[in-house]
């Protein structure tokens with residue numbers, strides 16, 4: 359019986375979400391619905407109460423039941439406080455599965471990759487053609503990076519408060535390589551590294567390839583990495599490095615306030631623990647000014663800064679850079695040992711793009727696109743998902759972290775959505791210790807379309823169904 363009234367509630371809710379019954383409409387009477395669904399009147403009444411509980415209906419004395427759409431806003435997720443121990447990081451097949459799925463033309467809501475429509479294709483084509491004509495300059499090993507590119511990077515870094523000469527820049531194959539080189543430069547296999555929780559899965563993979571143990575530190579949805587958590591970890595464990603996405607973290611979208619970045623730098627400096635800072639979303643702030651990186655507060659060279667053009671110009675360029683500070687010698691050696699150098703043509707092309715001011719012009723539209731797209735997706739989630747769902751409010755970037763109501767499994771939603779060709783990232787991927795089972799991450803970097811709209815509505819319906827089953 360319980361299952362039957364939940365089924366009726368789900369079907370009514372689907373009619374509401376599809377717009378058949380709109381906000382403020384009166385539902386047909388219970389007798390009509392009992393006939394329509396072939397169930398008893400008491401089942402319809404129980405279904406009504408269930409929908410009232412979910413926030414979709416309102417009973418009015420002597421008038422019946424009226425549709426009331428849940429408010430289009432949802433609260434932000436809460437910080438996951440947990441006591442942790444360092445844990446070895448092991449196989450993360452799920453990420454490979456997700457990337458393979460996205461190639462299969464599924465609705466691409468899983469990987470944090472900008473939709474190609476948002477990328478500056480024409481400009482980068484022109485700059486690449488220009489670079490390819492540079493002749494011999496394109497043919498050598500560009501170790502530690504093309505001078506013109508490193509000079510442009512030094513100029514950009516100066517504009518965010520980090521004054522370094524071009525010689526302090528090491529060019530890498532994306533931010534992922536920069537993080538791995540940073541880890542290799544300062545750790546030995548078996549060492550303990552503090553990371554955010556939830557954490558970008560690439561950082562977990564980086565720890566795994568280097569053979570490190572992870573100490574998960576909670577991330578606050580708006581203020582980012584918990585310094586209080588870090589303090590505890592520093593007191594208890596011999597940390598050898600700490601990796602933090604300081605601006606618009608992935609998956610939470612949190613941004614550490616400057617004051618906390620400053621404290622982070624000085625706490626780690628005092629403890630002799632290098633900070634590996636990943637600032638890949640720093641340029642994609644939604645409003646206000648470009649936030650400064652923690653590296654801007656580094657006075658001793660203890661911060662290994664990592665960044666790339668994957669989230670802005672294009673992930674396929676595989677072009678990133680690092681400022682290893684006082685760990686330059688180790689980082690250079692690791693780069694040289696692993697692949698000698700980064701390809702020359704992308705460096706020359708992006709250097710020209712930067713030099714001509716094209717990148718800054720492009721960023722203005724990219725920021726607006728990502729802000730609008732994530733806000734729209736956030737509102738769609740708030741409309742379609744069960745009451746009690748929380749959604750992050752990113753200050754930049756394009757990841758949306760969705761925390762489903764207690765007891766609803768994000769993994770089940772992921773699996774069921776996958777069967778329907780909708781790809782989302784299950785929360786489990788963002789931790790090494792089984793946390794975030796009730797979460798999913800959505801990629802907000804998609805131009806709004808009927809396909810995306812329907813996919814979000816369908817995910818919401820799946821979350822509702824999972825909620826019914828968990829009752």
Ligand SMILES: Cc1ncc(COP(=O)(O)O)c(C=O)c1O
Pocket residue numbers: 470531532533534535558560603607608636638665666667668673677678
């Ligand atoms: C936080 C973060 N760091 C690093 C990366 C990897 O960047 P790249 O493609 O430059 O290696 C990503 C990509 O998803 C990311 O989200």
